[in-house]
Amino acid sequence: MLIRNTTAGYGVVSRLFHWLMALAIFGTFGLGLWMVDLDYYSPYYHSAPYVHKAIGILLLIALAARFVWRVANVKPSDAHFTPFERVSSHIAHAGFYVLIFALIVSGYLISTADGRAVDVFGWFSVPSPGENKGLEDPAGVVHTYLAYVVIAFAVVHAVAALKHHFVDRDSTLTRMWSGPPKT
Numbered sequence: 001m002l003i004r005n006t007t008a009g010y011g012v013v014s015r016l017f018h019w020l021m022a023l024a025i026f027g028t029f030g031l032g033l034w035m036v037d038l039d040y041y042s043p044y045y046h047s048a049p050y051v052h053k054a055i056g057i058l059l060l061i062a063l064a065a066r067f068v069w070r071v072a073n074v075k076p077s078d079a080h081f082t083p084f085e086r087v088s089s090h091i092a093h094a095g096f097y098v099l100i101f102a103l104i105v106s107g108y109l110i111s112t113a114d115g116r117a118v119d120v121f122g123w124f125s126v127p128s129p130g131e132n133k134g135l136e137d138p139a140g141v142v143h144t145y146l147a148y149v150v151i152a153f154a155v156v157h158a159v160a161a162l163k164h165h166f167v168d169r170d171s172t173l174t175r176m177w178s179g180p181p182k183t
């Protein structure tokens with residue numbers, strides 16, 4: 001099994017990062033939308049935000065590890081892309097790292113504005129930077145907007161991947177799904 005990327009496609013580590021994080025991000029988004037509408041008497045009133053925050057913090061660790069892996073590996077060739085696709089995919093991929101980072105930090109700022117730490121499944125907790133009353137609301141607005149922007153980016157990005165697969169019939173999607181083409 002190919003661990004590292006080659007110029008022909010993505011190794012298993014990049015692929016696991018990509019698909020597990022995509023699943024977790026869509027799941028965390030759905031959980032976020034659902035949990036903000038729960039009323040106080042719901043049995044999930046406390047546990048849903050707890051899980052939302054804990055998965056969000058794990059996503060931050062995964063994002064950092066993925067970034068290091070990305071920098072330490074070659075990028076599969078984009079020679080088959082048009083100049084527009086080359087530029088737009090670079091912007092989208094770099095944009096994902098920045099937007100997801102900002103999304104998680106804004107969530108952390110909502111949760112810790114009252115001075116409480118974020119507990120991650122009892123394994124460890126991330127301390128508050130200090131009580132900052134009044135930060136909850138602006139951080140909440142930023143968090144909500146960023147969540148929608150990340151999902152909108154992901155939808156456009158997925159449509160582009162499907163276009164490569166079904167219209168251009170090239171290996172862009174398969175080399176992210178099952179690795180470089182077997183030769």
Ligand code: HEM
Pocket residue numbers: 025028029030032033036049052053054055056057059100103104105106107108109110111118140143144147
């Ligand atoms: C990829 C990661 C994340 C995604 C996609 C995400 C998405 C969302 C969404 C869609 C909402 C609902 C917004 C609304 O309709 O008002 C929400 C709310 C919230 N999120 Fe996140 N979130 C993420 C990470 C985090 C993290 C890391 C934390 C904290 C450590 C966090 C804390 C919160 C809190 C406290 C709320 C409730 C805000 C309110 O009551 O208005 N989120 N999130």
Ligand code: HEM
Pocket residue numbers: 014018021022023025026070076078089092093094096097154157158159161162172173174176
């Ligand atoms: C929240 C969801 C998603 C995020 C955050 C995301 C993020 C990324 C990032 C950052 C890259 C660049 C490689 C890397 O740094 O690992 C990438 C590549 C790729 N993604 Fe996604 N992605 C998501 C969902 C999807 C979906 C749903 C599809 C397909 C239906 C998809 C298909 C691809 C493909 C084919 C590549 C390789 C592009 C190339 O070789 O230039 N992604 N994605």
